[in-house]
Amino acid sequence: MSRSRTSPDRPDALLTKLKRRIAREGPITLARYMEVCLGDPDHGYYATRDPLGAEGDFTTAPEISQIFGELIGLWCAVIWRNMGKPETLHLIELGPGRGTLMADALRAVKVVPDFLNAAHIHLVETSPVLRAAQARNLDAPGRKPHWHSRAGDVPGGAAIFIANEFLDALPVRQFVRREGAWYERCVALSQAGALAFRTASQALQTPDILPRDLHDSAADGDICELRPGADELVEVIAARAGIHPVAALFIDYGHASSAPGETLQAVRAHKFADPLATPGEADLTAHVDFGRLGDIAARNSLEVHGPIPQAEFLGALGLKERCARLMETAADDDRKLVASGALRLTDPAQMGGLFKVMALTSKGLTPPPFASFAKPEAIS
Numbered sequence: 001m002s003r004s005r006t007s008p009d010r011p012d013a014l015l016t017k018l019k020r021r022i023a024r025e026g027p028i029t030l031a032r033y034m035e036v037c038l039g040d041p042d043h044g045y046y047a048t049r050d051p052l053g054a055e056g057d058f059t060t061a062p063e064i065s066q067i068f069g070e071l072i073g074l075w076c077a078v079i080w081r082n083m084g085k086p087e088t089l090h091l092i093e094l095g096p097g098r099g100t101l102m103a104d105a106l107r108a109v110k111v112v113p114d115f116l117n118a119a120h121i122h123l124v125e126t127s128p129v130l131r132a133a134q135a136r137n138l139d140a141p142g143r144k145p146h147w148h149s150r151a152g153d154v155p156g157g158a159a160i161f162i163a164n165e166f167l168d169a170l171p172v173r174q175f176v177r178r179e180g181a182w183y184e185r186c187v188a189l190s191q192a193g194a195l196a197f198r199t200a201s202q203a204l205q206t207p208d209i210l211p212r213d214l215h216d217s218a219a220d221g222d223i224c225e226l227r228p229g230a231d232e233l234v235e236v237i238a239a240r241a242g243i244h245p246v247a248a249l250f251i252d253y254g255h256a257s258s259a260p261g262e263t264l265q266a267v268r269a270h271k272f273a274d275p276l277a278t279p280g281e282a283d284l285t286a287h288v289d290f291g292r293l294g295d296i297a298a299r300n301s302l303e304v305h306g307p308i309p310q311a312e313f314l315g316a317l318g319l320k321e322r323c324a325r326l327m328e329t330a331a332d333d334d335r336k337l338v339a340s341g342a343l344r345l346t347d348p349a350q351m352g353g354l355f356k357v358m359a360l361t362s363k364g365l366t367p368p369p370f371a372s373f374a375k376p377e378a379i380s
Helices: 013-025 030-039 066-082 100-111 113-118 128-137 212-217 228-241 290-299 310-317 319-329 332-346
Strands: 089-094 119-124 146-148 159-164 173-178 181-189 195-199 223-226 246-255 265-268 271-273 283-285 303-309 355-361
Touching: 013 030, 013 181, 013 195, 030 173, 030 181, 030 283, 066 100, 066 113, 066 159, 066 246, 066 310, 066 319, 066 332, 089 100, 100 113, 100 119, 100 128, 100 159, 113 119, 228 246, 228 290, 228 355, 246 290, 290 303, 290 355, 303 310, 310 319, 310 332, 310 355, 319 332
Parallel strands: 089 119, 089 159, 119 146, 159 246
Antiparallel strands: 173 181, 173 223, 181 195, 246 355, 265 271, 265 283, 303 355
């Protein structure tokens, strides 16, 4: 598969489109810039390529080790049991990449056939390239997924949401503190005609949208990031949880408590890049503020569990034991891959510490391993 549908003689097509828009309409917010760069239907990053793997720009946990998806699949089966084993369960993955996590999860839960029979697979994905990859990886008799563009489009009923490295790609708004007021950060044109960051000329009229602790303690020059799409997603989950049993699992890199600071980054060919240099040709993300995510969830009557480090989450679910089982029957070269993959997922210097895990649930649900942990092996 070609990694990109962008015309080789027009790699700057989106850059040109953005410059013309800004020249015509004025500066755009950073959130709008990210939205266009990632989602433009003709030249957007996710609309035009499969970004994963050695030939892409980055690699996610499901592509590193099959154990990751297997453990999440068993976690879902435990949650379903704790829900009272509803006959129909909507198993929803947000931003499912190539479908690798879901494929590994479904393979693992074959040991729980009642759960597998209850699960209806829903994938929230806007990229046509990735939808095609998901269709190939999840092509099994009677297991055809349903695709949606938004989480709110999934039919009502008991549900489990899985979001691995999904929130970080939702656009962020940035606000800069200056002389006691907040100004939104925008993308404008420099005098030389290049894209450049600039703050809005007028101060933010509704500073109460910022976390109160940051608003009260911030110093001039501090930057505060908000992610409206994450707030809206929590509200969608909460609305469903008011009627049906619901659990959501978020795994992403970020910070446990809200704090000022800029975390916007661009990645291209597994290296950091200038976020303004090649619109549509690099992945744009920002760290997830799990503190704010939990606050919004609690305000919407969801129970908040975590965040905890990814290493702790996977370890409690049995990563070490599953790794040992795989190595018993693996060839020598495969043993090295199993071991290196497990290390990458759990090493604090790699993904084990920076990546956090948070669960949001309906009232009364107990998700492992955040509270009383029930081992997946004990599922009946």
